Amino acid sequence: MSLSEEPIAPPPTTQQDAPSGFEDTEPVNTSMQEFYQLYQKLLVITLVLTGIIFISVWIFYSLNIALNYLIGACTGVVYLKMLANDVERLGAEKNRLSKNRFALFIGLIILATQWNDLHLMPIFLGFLTYKATLLVYTVQTAFLPDS
Template sequence: MSLSEEPIAPTPTTQQDAPSGFEETESVNTSMQEFHQLYQKLLVITLVLTGIIFISVWIFYSLNTALNYLIGACTGVVYLKMLAKDVEQLGAEKNRLSKNRFALFVGLIVLATQWHDLHVLPIFLGFLTYKATLLVYTVQTAFISDS
């Protein structure tokens, strides 16, 4: 048998013919892209809600109360970023989520109780803005999927 007569193995042309490792890698990449899109969407909704609520609190209460809210909301955004980073590493590098984020919240509340100009309630409600974001996203998703 000469070199020109050796049988040539067919190359994979469809995803079904491709090795299973390729499918898993593609699936992971797609999942990570979806995760990053969701994270970006949640971040934008959180920032929009923060702006709307900050201006509303400033109009109806005072600048000091609005700034206290803003401190809490900014801490909530940092918490959301830490959570996203933790979730991103889940599976590949970690088996479970860390509890470091909770220390951020506890530190914020301790700071609010010790500092004379800070008020706990607006800071706490500001921190919970990211939870309101999850509600907005859930309602949007429910109405979009019904259409």
């Protein structure tokens, strides 16, 4: 058997299974692994949707409107990251989700209404791109449960 054909051992699931020198490692938490995989998948879908929508808006409207959409979409990605961090700490450190994420959204809307070069609707719809991601993921898992 060559070096590339050797089977890779799965990570230790308990402290007893861990090789020496790894006694302080925590048990592998499959639910957190699933959470991280879901987060990565949602992030990729959000970025792909953002790219597709940004280019479409640029083609059919203008670069200014597309950039306004992109501002909202980038804020939506930051919001998604903040939400994932809150969910990650839920249970271990906190008993409920914080409301700090809403300050990001409120600040974005206030900025859009006060700055003359920004347009509220493309920014708001850009922010909601992460919601479209959830719809895409839901439809994908409903029709392709193995993916």
